[in-house]
Amino acid sequence: xxxxxxxxxxxxxxxxxxxxxxxxxxxxxxxxxxxxxxxxxxxxxxxxxxxxxxxxxxxxxxxxxxxxxxxxxxxxxxxxxxxxxxxxxxxxxxxxxxxxxxxxxxxxxxxxxxxxxxxxxxxxxxxxxxxxxxxxxxxxxxxxxxxxxxxxxxxxxxxxxxxxxxxxxxxxxxxxxxxxxxxxxxxxxxxxxxxxxxxxxxxxxxxxxxxxxxxxxxxxxxxxxxxxxxxxxx
Amino acid sequence: xxxxxxxxxxxxxxxxxxxxxxxxxxxxxxxxxxxxxxxxxxxxxxxxxxxxxxxxxxxxxxxxxxxxxxxxxxxxxxxxxxxxxxxxxxxxxxxxxxxxxxxxxxxxxxxxxxxxxxxxxxxxxxxxxxxxxxxxxxxxxxxxxxxxxxxxxxxxxxxxxxxxxxxxxxxxxxxxxxxxxxxxxxxxxxxxxxxxxxxxxxxxxxxxxxxxxxxxxxxxxxxxxxxxxxxxxxxxxxxxxxxxxxxxxxxxxxxx
Numbered sequence: 068x069x070x071x072x073x074x075x076x077x078x079x080x081x082x083x084x085x086x087x088x089x090x091x092x093x094x095x096x097x098x099x100x101x102x103x104x105x106x107x108x109x110x111x112x113x114x115x116x117x118x119x120x121x122x123x124x125x126x127x128x129x130x131x132x133x134x135x136x137x138x139x140x141x142x143x144x145x146x147x148x149x150x151x152x153x154x155x156x157x158x159x160x161x162x163x164x165x166x167x168x169x170x171x172x173x174x175x176x177x178x179x180x181x182x183x184x185x186x187x188x189x190x191x192x193x194x195x196x197x198x199x200x201x202x203x204x205x206x207x208x209x210x211x212x213x214x215x216x217x218x219x220x221x222x223x224x225x226x227x228x229x230x231x232x233x234x235x236x237x238x239x240x241x242x243x244x245x246x247x248x249x250x251x252x253x254x255x256x257x258x259x260x261x262x263x264x265x266x267x268x269x270x271x272x273x274x275x276x277x278x279x280x281x282x283x284x285x286x287x288x289x290x291x292x293x294x295x296x297x298x299x300x301x
Numbered sequence: 302x303x304x305x306x307x308x309x310x311x312x313x314x315x316x317x318x319x320x321x322x323x324x325x326x327x328x329x330x331x332x333x334x335x336x337x338x339x340x341x342x343x344x345x346x347x348x349x350x351x352x353x354x355x356x357x358x359x360x361x362x363x364x365x366x367x368x369x370x371x372x373x374x375x376x377x378x379x380x381x382x383x384x385x386x387x388x389x390x391x392x393x394x395x396x397x398x399x400x401x402x403x404x405x406x407x408x409x410x411x412x413x414x415x416x417x418x419x420x421x422x423x424x425x426x427x428x429x430x431x432x433x434x435x436x437x438x439x440x441x442x443x444x445x446x447x448x449x450x451x452x453x454x455x456x457x458x459x460x461x462x463x464x465x466x467x468x469x470x471x472x473x474x475x476x477x478x479x480x481x482x483x484x485x486x487x488x489x490x491x492x493x494x495x496x497x498x499x500x501x502x503x504x505x506x507x508x509x510x511x512x513x514x515x516x517x518x519x520x521x522x523x524x525x526x527x528x529x530x531x532x533x534x535x536x537x538x539x540x541x542x543x544x545x546x547x548x549x550x551x552x553x554x555x556x557x
Contacts, residue, residue: 183303213305215320260313264322 096121128221137249158199214257221252325498343459347451351441356451373420377406386440408516412485419480449487490542517550
């Protein structure tokens with residue numbers, strides 16, 4: 068006797084009962100309370116077969132294993148670094164995961180990463196207590212050099228990246244900026260000021276219009292027009 | 302990283318641009334709203350971009366200070382509410398909030414904005430005390446200018462409560478305004494490298510070399526200044542900074 072209590076693709080609020088019966092399985096953003104499935108945050112309900120999922124409309128970043136994120140060093144500890152990952156939790160980068168180099172006992176860890184450094188890193192584990200372990204070992208994981216850091220809403224990150232990175236490649240190609248988008252909503256850009264400014268404007272545009280269909284075409288038109296203006300200005 | 306951020310911001314400045322697309326001498330959108338709180342005798346909310354500050358004026362009858370028996374008193378306090386920035390914590394006032402309160406206070410005092418003699422009720426015994434409280438609602442840079450503007454606006458908005466010689470009835474507000482002579486506005490000019498600019502964002506505030514806050518009256522008279530930041534500034538710098546501040550003060554005064 069399983070039934071959905073609200074239609075598929077509807078917006079639900081925390082505490083709302085979305086389905087009844089044991090045939091449905093709760094996944095992201097949904098939990099089971101006896102016979103009922105209840106939403107734990109504000110978002111869009113998606114039913115995929117027996118799985119009930121919730122796409123959040125807002126909220127802070129929740130660390131997930133395998134995510135590539137951009138973080139900032141906020142503390143240098145005895146055996147590693149504490150990293151701000153734009154989340155309610157901080158991450159720990161241990162010495163072992165930081166570099167392939169041998170680090171002698173009592174070495175000055177700020178030689179590798181110091182306060183305020185930004186890094187591209189990957190989450191290797193998130194414990195049930197929300198302790199986040201990260202690593203610097205992997206392709207593209209490194210300390211970031213001079214550039215601009217902007218934060219976007221973490222739930223818009225998939226739209227900014229696009230299918231197989233199509234959206235972000237489009238911005239990169241059009242503006243000529245180097246861009247790294249972290250799953251946690253922290254974005255690093257490097258380019259000439261005008262290019263960076265255009266890239267940031269585009270990011271903000273995607274953020275505010277991501278729910279309207281035809282986004283890719285609109286962003287493409289916008290970028291073309293703005294680049295023409297820039298070229299004309301020179 | 303601050304070194305990197307500084308270098309990067311300077312690169313933008315070379316092209317006369319800022320992170321949010323503004324020019325160096327450009328303010329964000331400034332708005333002033335009067336009478337925003339119920340219990341204060343005068344209040345105002347000022348927004349400069351995303352920065353938001355509320356100032357409230359309370360009026361009380363108190364004994365004047367012994368050295369100025371014929372004058373009322375002015376007190377300014379500022380609080381950086383933890384809700385306005387992740388960097389602000391609850392607790393006793395810190396350096397930043399004390400500086401805001403003192404700089405705003407000095408601006409009002411040295412502009413002789415309020416005719417304090419008219420606040421006297423009974424020489425040496427009773428006089429009105431003007432108490433200004435500044436609260437930050439959101440901090441996105443340039444709290445000082447926002448606080449000073451909000452204070453001036455709140456003073457203009459204030460009305461005396463009724464007073465029968467013994468007690469003040471805060472429920473009955475009269476139509477009498479404060480004896481305001483002129484109102485100052487403050488403009489903070491920042492120096493970074495060889496560039497000077499106004500209305501910093503939080504990122505820019507983190508990398509400044511030096512700053513100069515200039516309080517200027519509506520008629521263009523400079524009444525107070527405060528220098529901050531680690532780098533020294535030359536007399537030429539000061540001239541340039543004051544010139545820019547004066548131009549911007551004119552714009553801000555129009556918002557009052």
